[in-house]
C-alpha cells in the first residue's frame with residue numbers, strides 16, 4: 001500500500017463554477033472523491049489538498065515524505081507558469097509526480113504554453129478535463145507497481 005497526494009493549486013477550489021466552458025462543471029470535491037476511490041480500489045491511499053497560496057503548497061510538498069507519501073499528482077494551476085519555488089520543492093524532496101491540467105495549455109494563450117513542471121514530471125496530462133485526474137491515478141498506480 002502506498003500513499004498518493006493529489007495536490008491542486010490556486011482557483012481550482014472554484015471548479016464547477018469557474019469558466020465551465022474551459023474547466024467543465026465537475027467540482028473539486030467530486031474529482032477528489034473519485035480519485036480516492038480509484039486509488040483505494042488499487043489498494044492505495046489518496047490524500048487531497050488544495051491551496052491558493054504558494055507557501056502552503058510548498059509546505060505540503062516538503063512534509064510529504066515525512067508522511068510516507070510516495071507519489072504526487074499535481075495541478076499547479078497558474079503557478080504552472082510562474083513558480084520556480086514549487087518546482088524546486090518537488091525536486092528537493094525527490095517526489096515522483098504526474099502533472100495534470102484540465103485544459104489544453106498548448107491551445108490557449110501563449111503565456112500558458114510554458115510549464116515549470118513538465119520536464120521534471122513522470123508524465124503530463126492536459127486537455128481531458130476532470131477525466132485527466134482519473135488517468136493520472138491509474139498511471140500513478142502503475143508507476144508504484146513498477147517501482148515496488
Ligand code: DQA
Pocket residue numbers: 010011012075076077078079080100101102103104105112
Ligand atoms: C490549469 C491551467 C492553468 O493555466 C490555469 O491557470 C489554471 C488551471 C488547468 O487545469 O487547465 O488555473 O492548470
